Amino acid sequence: MTEYLPFILFASVFGLLLLGYPVAFTLGGVSLIFGYFTFGLNFFQLLPLRVWGTMTNYVLIAVPLFVYMGLMLEKSGLAEELLETMALLFGRLRGGLAISVIMVGAVLAASTGIVGATVVTMGLLSLPTMLKRGYSPELATGTICAAGTLGQIIPPSIVLVLLGSIMNISIGDMFVGAVIPGVLLVVLYMVWIGIIAVLSPQSAPAMPAEELAAFTGLAMVKRILRAVLLPAFLILAVLGSIFAGVASPTEAAAVGAAGATLLTIWQKKLNMQTLKDVMRGTNILTCMVFVLLVGATAFGLVFRGMGGDRTITQMILDSQMGPHMFLFLVMLVVFVAGFFIDFIEITFIIVPVVTPIFEHLGIDLLWVGILLAMNLQTSFLTPPFGFSLFYLKGVAPPEVTTGHIYKGIVPYIVIQLIALLVVVFWPESVTWLPQAMAKKP
Structure with missing residues (x-):
C-alpha cells in the first residue's frame, strides 16, 4: 500500500486544484x-529547515527585482512610444502593424518579462488601431496575445529563473540557452503574418500613405533613435551584464530595476503614486510566487520522503521506456495541464517530480529546461484558462468577442508547437550558445 501513497498524494493535489482550491494552500495543506x-511529528521539525533553505536562496532574489523592473517600465510610457514608432516604420508593408506588434513584444520581453503587462499595454494601444485599419479581429487579437507570451521564453524571464532554481541549473545558462529558441519564435510569428498578408491582403492591409507622410527624414531618425535606444539601454544593462559574465542574474536584476526607475524618471513619469503602485504590484506578485514556493517545498519533501521519485523512476525503467519516449510523455502532460492550470502551478507540481528522472536517464537538463519553458508558454494561449486571453478580453473593444480571440490564437499555438519540435530535434539550438560563451577567453 505504501508504494501507492505518492500517487494518492499527487492525485489529491491535482483533484483539489481542478475543484478550484487555491494552489499554494492546496499544495501546503495536503x-x-x-x-x-x-512521518509523524518529526515531519514538522524537518519542514521548517527545508523552507528556510528555499527562502534564503540567493538566486530567487531576482524574482521580485524582475517583477519590479517590468512594472516600472510599464509605467514609464516607453512601450507606447516604441509601439507607435514601430507601427509607422513598418506601416508601409501589408501586415506591418502586426509585425510591429511582434517586434515590440520581443523588445518588451527582453526588458520586462511580464506577460500580463505586455498584453494589456499592446491591447490598449494597438488593437483599436489594427481594427480601424481593417485588420481581421482574429489576426489582430492572436498576434497581440502571442507577442505578449514572448516574455515567457525571451530572457529575462521569471519562468526561466524558477525552472533553473528547481532543476538546479545555472540561471545564466538558462538565459543564454533561451536566446535562439526565442528568436526562432519571433521569426516564425513574422513569417506567418507575411503569409497571411500575401494570401489574404484584406486581413492585413498597409497603413494609408498620407498617415506616413510626416514620418520621413530627420524627424523619423530622431523618433526611431529615441524609441529604440532607451529600451536597448535596459536590455544591454541586464542581459549584456549576464552574458559578458560581469554580473550574476540576481545582480543584473538589481541593475534592471534601477535602470527601469531611471528611464521612468527620464520620461518624467515617476511620482509617489507610481512608486506606490509599482511597490504594491511587486509585493503582490512576489508573495504569490513565494507562497507557492513554500507549498511546493512541502509537497516535494513529502513526495520524496514517500519514495515517489524512486517509485516513478523504477516504473519508467521497468517499462523499458526510452528517454525520448519519457520526454514526449512529460511534454504531453505539461501541454494538456496548461489548458487547466497556471504555468507556475505546473512548474512547482510537475517539474520537481520529473527532474530526477531526466537526470537518471542522462538527458541534458538545460535542454529539457528550455523545452519546458517553451511548452509552458502555450499555457498562456490555450483555452479555457489561457491568461493572455483573459488579459486581452479585459481591455478589448466591445465588438471583439471571445470567439475572435480563441480563433486568433490557434495558428500561434501551432507555431509554438512547431518551434518546440524544432528545438526537440535540434538540441544544439539550446546548448551551442552557452558552450560557445563558456569557451571564450
Missing part, C-alpha cells in the same frame, strides 16, 4: 496532512 500521517 502535504502537511500526508506528512503527519506518514
Whole structure:
C-alpha cells in the first residue's frame, strides 16, 4: 500500500486544484496532512529547515527585482512610444502593424518579462488601431496575445529563473540557452503574418500613405533613435551584464530595476503614486510566487520522503521506456495541464517530480529546461484558462468577442508547437550558445 501513497498524494493535489482550491494552500495543506500521517511529528521539525533553505536562496532574489523592473517600465510610457514608432516604420508593408506588434513584444520581453503587462499595454494601444485599419479581429487579437507570451521564453524571464532554481541549473545558462529558441519564435510569428498578408491582403492591409507622410527624414531618425535606444539601454544593462559574465542574474536584476526607475524618471513619469503602485504590484506578485514556493517545498519533501521519485523512476525503467519516449510523455502532460492550470502551478507540481528522472536517464537538463519553458508558454494561449486571453478580453473593444480571440490564437499555438519540435530535434539550438560563451577567453 505504501508504494501507492505518492500517487494518492499527487492525485489529491491535482483533484483539489481542478475543484478550484487555491494552489499554494492546496499544495501546503495536503502535504502537511500526508506528512503527519506518514512521518509523524518529526515531519514538522524537518519542514521548517527545508523552507528556510528555499527562502534564503540567493538566486530567487531576482524574482521580485524582475517583477519590479517590468512594472516600472510599464509605467514609464516607453512601450507606447516604441509601439507607435514601430507601427509607422513598418506601416508601409501589408501586415506591418502586426509585425510591429511582434517586434515590440520581443523588445518588451527582453526588458520586462511580464506577460500580463505586455498584453494589456499592446491591447490598449494597438488593437483599436489594427481594427480601424481593417485588420481581421482574429489576426489582430492572436498576434497581440502571442507577442505578449514572448516574455515567457525571451530572457529575462521569471519562468526561466524558477525552472533553473528547481532543476538546479545555472540561471545564466538558462538565459543564454533561451536566446535562439526565442528568436526562432519571433521569426516564425513574422513569417506567418507575411503569409497571411500575401494570401489574404484584406486581413492585413498597409497603413494609408498620407498617415506616413510626416514620418520621413530627420524627424523619423530622431523618433526611431529615441524609441529604440532607451529600451536597448535596459536590455544591454541586464542581459549584456549576464552574458559578458560581469554580473550574476540576481545582480543584473538589481541593475534592471534601477535602470527601469531611471528611464521612468527620464520620461518624467515617476511620482509617489507610481512608486506606490509599482511597490504594491511587486509585493503582490512576489508573495504569490513565494507562497507557492513554500507549498511546493512541502509537497516535494513529502513526495520524496514517500519514495515517489524512486517509485516513478523504477516504473519508467521497468517499462523499458526510452528517454525520448519519457520526454514526449512529460511534454504531453505539461501541454494538456496548461489548458487547466497556471504555468507556475505546473512548474512547482510537475517539474520537481520529473527532474530526477531526466537526470537518471542522462538527458541534458538545460535542454529539457528550455523545452519546458517553451511548452509552458502555450499555457498562456490555450483555452479555457489561457491568461493572455483573459488579459486581452479585459481591455478589448466591445465588438471583439471571445470567439475572435480563441480563433486568433490557434495558428500561434501551432507555431509554438512547431518551434518546440524544432528545438526537440535540434538540441544544439539550446546548448551551442552557452558552450560557445563558456569557451571564450
